[in-house]
Amino acid sequence: MAFVGAFKLTKRDGYEAFAKAIGATAEQISKAEALRPVTEISASGDTYTVKRVFPHQTTTNTFTLGQKCDLNLVEGKTAKDVVVKLEGGKLHMQGAKFTCVAEIEGNNLKETITLGDASMTRWSERCIMSFAGKYVMEKRENYEAFAAASGASADQIARSSSATLTTEVEENGDTYVVKRIYPGQTVTNTFTVGQTQEFSFADGKKAQAAASRVGNKLVVTGPNFSQESEIVDGKLKETLTFKGATMIRYSTRA
The missing domain is CATH 2.40.128.20 (Calycin beta-barrel core domain)
Known part of the structure; x- marks a missing residue:
């Protein structure tokens, strides 16, 4: 709108x-x-x-x-x-x-x-809100239900519940580079607003998704999956939905 x-x-x-x-x-x-x-x-x-x-x-x-x-x-x-x-x-x-x-x-x-x-x-x-920067995960809501919906086992959920996550975002016009730094692995996605491209996830899966800007939100939408990112009170707020299960993740600037 x-x-x-x-x-x-x-x-x-x-x-x-x-x-x-x-x-x-x-x-x-x-x-x-x-x-x-x-x-x-x-x-x-x-x-x-x-x-x-x-x-x-x-x-x-x-x-x-x-x-x-x-x-x-x-x-x-x-x-x-x-x-x-x-x-x-x-x-x-x-x-x-x-x-x-x-x-x-x-x-x-x-x-x-x-x-x-x-x-x-x-x-x-x-x-136009800038997402560029480095963020450290502070908390997440409804993680277990979201992880289960995405196919994670009970053992995987238990092990990742206390895992740390650092997110690094680079911006160059409408092109973004987002690095998710987990213990033992880093997942990097480069995408351009207005285009559909392949995204990689922490569990090794890949999917085609489209990126867009809606107001001050950065939105990625794919099959059975969506993610809305926004800056709220200086923090990175990410709302992720997969097959009806929604998780909200908050990260503070490092």
Whole structure:
């Protein structure tokens, strides 16, 4: 979806008048002038979650197209009974005194927001999250069920439950080199976003899979298998699914 991703504020017009209209103080306006918040948008069907990440606070709104909702604004303000619709590729948010029209222009999220007689337009540039670096596995959830689904024996699962894993990621444009360093072996995969290629796994198996970028996620999809990688709070989070069993693995930067 076009709106899914992370966007960093680059400029805004009419901010001061708009901020005064929602009740911000002169001190709050002065401090906010230099801020460049990040807007994170995710979607599941017709339901969207929008996070505005500021240094001092994060506001989160979840809404479903066509349904009424209350939207949290900055500094504790709220827009009541807002209905959001997707029309002509734009998200239209309409309340009694509040409107917002969001659209994608090139690589930017453009939002025109009106409250009463005050209007502001802001532009935020899409962020492309970098995965490059070295990571050490911190924890994993549901490993045993995932390993069993992939064909590992009880003995193999027991031995690997306490095994260490270091992941090294290199990026060169849309091409990635990912090394998985296990005790006794290293598995390396080189792949390019938008292409289908062969992937190797720790158990020696190989499979054809396609790589793509979905927002800030790196997604690999193959027969009965998928993996979504993302950076969350500075950590590498990987969600792996095989034949219906899902494991989540967290790794910290080394």
